[in-house]
Amino acid sequence: MEFIFLGTSSGSPTKQRNVSGLALKSSRRKSWCLVDCGEGTQHQLLHTPLALSRLSAIMITHVHGDHCFGLPGLLASAAMAGRTQPITVVAPAAIKGWLEHSQQMAETHLPFALNFIDVSQLNSPVMIDAFEISTTALSHRVPSFAYGFAEVVKDRALDVDKLKAEQIPAGAHWGQLQNGQDVMLEDGRRLLATDYLLPPRKPRYIIVGGDNDSPQLLSQKASQADVLIHEATYTMDVADRVGSGPQHSCAKQVAEMAEQSGLRHLILTHFSARYAYSQASQPNISAIENEAREAYSGQLFLANDLDHFRLNQLGELSLINQTCD
Amino acid sequence: MEFIFLGTSSGSPTKQRNVSGLALKSSRRKSWCLVDCGEGTQHQLLHTPLALSRLSAIMITHVHGDHCFGLPGLLASAAMAGRTQPITVVAPAAIKGWLEHSQQMAETHLPFALNFIDVSQLNSPVMIDAFEISTTALSHRVPSFAYGFAEVVKDRALDVDKLKAEQIPAGAHWGQLQNGQDVMLEDGRRLLATDYLLPPRKPRYIIVGGDNDSPQLLSQKASQADVLIHEATYTMDVADRVGSGPQHSCAKQVAEMAEQSGLRHLILTHFSARYAYSQASQPNISAIENEAREAYSGQLFLANDLDHFRLNQLGELSLINQTCD
Numbered sequence: 315m316e317f318i319f320l321g322t323s324s325g326s327p328t329k330q331r332n333v334s335g336l337a338l339k340s341s342r343r344k345s346w347c348l349v350d351c352g353e354g355t356q357h358q359l360l361h362t363p364l365a366l367s368r369l370s371a372i373m374i375t376h377v378h379g380d381h382c383f384g385l386p387g388l389l390a391s392a393a394m395a396g397r398t399q400p401i402t403v404v405a406p407a408a409i410k411g412w413l414e415h416s417q418q419m420a421e422t423h424l425p426f427a428l429n430f431i432d433v434s435q436l437n438s439p440v441m442i443d444a445f446e447i448s449t450t451a452l453s454h455r456v457p458s459f460a461y462g463f464a465e466v467v468k469d470r471a472l473d474v475d476k477l478k479a480e481q482i483p484a485g486a487h488w489g490q491l492q493n494g495q496d497v498m499l500e501d502g503r504r505l506l507a508t509d510y511l512l513p514p515r516k517p518r519y520i521i522v523g524g525d526n527d528s529p530q531l532l533s534q535k536a537s538q539a540d541v542l543i544h545e546a547t548y549t550m551d552v553a554d555r556v557g558s559g560p561q562h563s564c565a566k567q568v569a570e571m572a573e574q575s576g577l578r579h580l581i582l583t584h585f586s587a588r589y590a591y592s593q594a595s596q597p598n599i600s601a602i603e604n605e606a607r608e609a610y611s612g613q614l615f616l617a618n619d620l621d622h623f624r625l626n627q628l629g630e631l632s633l634i635n636q637t638c639d
Numbered sequence: 640m641e642f643i644f645l646g647t648s649s650g651s652p653t654k655q656r657n658v659s660g661l662a663l664k665s666s667r668r669k670s671w672c673l674v675d676c677g678e679g680t681q682h683q684l685l686h687t688p689l690a691l692s693r694l695s696a697i698m699i700t701h702v703h704g705d706h707c708f709g710l711p712g713l714l715a716s717a718a719m720a721g722r723t724q725p726i727t728v729v730a731p732a733a734i735k736g737w738l739e740h741s742q743q744m745a746e747t748h749l750p751f752a753l754n755f756i757d758v759s760q761l762n763s764p765v766m767i768d769a770f771e772i773s774t775t776a777l778s779h780r781v782p783s784f785a786y787g788f789a790e791v792v793k794d795r796a797l798d799v800d801k802l803k804a805e806q807i808p809a810g811a812h813w814g815q816l817q818n819g820q821d822v823m824l825e826d827g828r829r830l831l832a833t834d835y836l837l838p839p840r841k842p843r844y845i846i847v848g849g850d851n852d853s854p855q856l857l858s859q860k861a862s863q864a865d866v867l868i869h870e871a872t873y874t875m876d877v878a879d880r881v882g883s884g885p886q887h888s889c890a891k892q893v894a895e896m897a898e899q900s901g902l903r904h905l906i907l908t909h910f911s912a913r914y915a916y917s918q919a920s921q922p923n924i925s926a927i928e929n930e931a932r933e934a935y936s937g938q939l940f941l942a943n944d945l946d947h948f949r950l951n952q953l954g955e956l957s958l959i960n961q962t963c964d
Contacts (some may be wrong), residue, residue, distance in 0.1 A: 326681070327681065327685065327716075328685065329685050329686070353681070353682075354678065354679045354682050356651070356652065356678070357682070361810070377744055377746060378746070378747070379743050383678075383708075383711050383741075383745070384859040386704055387658075387704055387705075387708045390651075391650075391651040391652075392652055407746070408744045411740075411744070412740055414737075415737055415740050416704070416741075419733045419736075419737040420702050421701070421702060421703070421780070422708070428655060454958060455746070493772075619710075
């Protein structure tokens with residue numbers, strides 16, 4: 315599984331950070347999913363290997379503009395590029411009418427269908443692209459959701475040690491067993507495929523949160539996830555000064571929940587523009603990092619725009635940034 | 640008068656060119672006007688000296704998304720930055736309802752008023768910011784307009800030669816005359832201010848066109864303008880291949896009209912993404928330049944994103960790019 319951050323700023327873009335957007339894909343496929351689509355998401359995509367023609371689904375966490383105002387332009391550009399394949403859109407219901415109004419106003423016609431799913435009605439997991447998608451209701455000024463991306467593991471490895479111990483020779487039989495077919499050997503032995511397949515590996519599972527002032531809502535799911543991507547708009551001192559109005563998380567809150575859940579990989583994003591990108595300015599983004607590290611002992615990342623991560627089959631997370639320019 | 644190109648691409652953004660947007664201001668004021676607001680316009684502004692707090696008016700040429708999809712995000716960012724001053728919006732009527740729907744959908748409230756003017760009802764010039772704004776209906780798939788920005792010249796220079804010839808000594812009298820006040824000299828002579836003021840200089844006049852397949856609609860106004868900024872989406876060969884559907888201009892059409900009108904300064908913009916930015920690729924943007932130069936003998940520019948121009952009081956146009964990063 316791979317994902318690329320298209321925007322890591324809260325509310326408004328800065329010179330270094332666009333507003334929210336995250337591309338996520340199976341390493342085996344060319345198709346990909348987009349979580350949130352702030353203004354300028356299509357611009358960011360120009361700096362990645364991802365093509366609009368391969369976009370299979372868009373998930374919107376909530377209706378605030380910094381998470382969805384890029385939708386009309388992105389869809390229009392997909393149309394101009396000649397796309398005809400439908401796109402699945404999972405989003406709050408109000409997005410649907412607004413998208414229709416945007417197309418009507420601009421007198422543009424999309425030559426592909428939007429298969430719209432109201433996120434508030436998504437009560438059980440659904441297969442989209444390569445993933446089983448599940449949602450979690452969060453706490454924000456408007457209904458906001460986290461999207462869980464769980465891979466579906468179909469392939470099971472052969473138990474080669476057992477085959478060798480039982481002196482079953484390598485060859486066509488092994489391939490049949492791996493494909494789940496039972497086998498009759500020449501010596502009369504009948505082999506059941508399930509006896510010679512190792513248990514399926516643990517499916518990888520990534521949670522992408524929307525805006526949320528209550529990270530503990532994700533505690534249970536985070537305990538099962540390989541990666542949690544969550545907003546940390548402020549440090550705690552700033553969150554206290556700002557007050558409860560904006561309903562965002564501070565780094566400490568998220569880090570404490572991640573620690574308690576035993577989460578292996580935490581990626582923070584959606585930073586207030588007050589935290590300078592440059593270490594030479596105050597306050598800068600290291601204030602958020604330091605606060606999170608104090609409470610969290612797992613692998614921590616603070617996302618930057620165009621950061622490209624890979625989560626391998628062993629559940630190891632790495633940054634592979636050379637693919638974006 | 641100064642102006643900065645915020646986007647010079649047609650339809651979709653490229654790595655080098657954003658979709659349409661142009662900032663225009665009086666050099667004497669900090670306030671400024673925006674013509675068109677494609678997606679990503681607010682991002683481009685971050686690389687200019689212009690602040691959203693000083694934006695006084697937005698003019699939209701037509702409803703296509705590459706000219707207006709940046710409006711909801713730009714207005715939201717102005718709100719988040721604490722703006723309370725109203726903004727004048729001159730635009731096709733459909734923009735108003737769409738903006739209201741966008742704010743309602745995103746559950747955002749603008750803490751400033753939008754003073755909306757339906758461009759199709761703007762039958763006579765109106766003062767906005769430092770300029771007398773007039774419109775010209777163009778020819779495109781949807782109603783499209785050019786906006787004329789004419790400065791209002793109030794200051795008139797003293798006719799110093801005449802004052803000296805009549806032996807009127809320099810001093811407070813000169814200042815009174817320049818302010819339009821008549822003067823009684825100690826020797827009994829009564830001086831009428833209008834007799835000692837030179838004719839006002841020619842007001843500068845810049846026309847910013849919207850999408851348009853019939854440049855000749857601007858012939859008469861171009862003959863009075865200092866600068867015409869006009870789309871040249873294609874070269875003629877490509878325009879012929881594309882056919883009449885998109886209703887855009889080719890470089891030759893615009894250049895011929897400009898030549899016939901005796902226009903001094905022509906700036907082309909809104910280039911199809913097929914014309915590469917790099918000279919190493921084919922076709923590249925020099926194809927449009929070459930086609931225009933063949934037909935036009937005035938000063939020609941092909942706009943690039945963040946190009947910053949100044950038109951001085953003598954009507955001389957220059958590129959002063961060091962102000963943007």
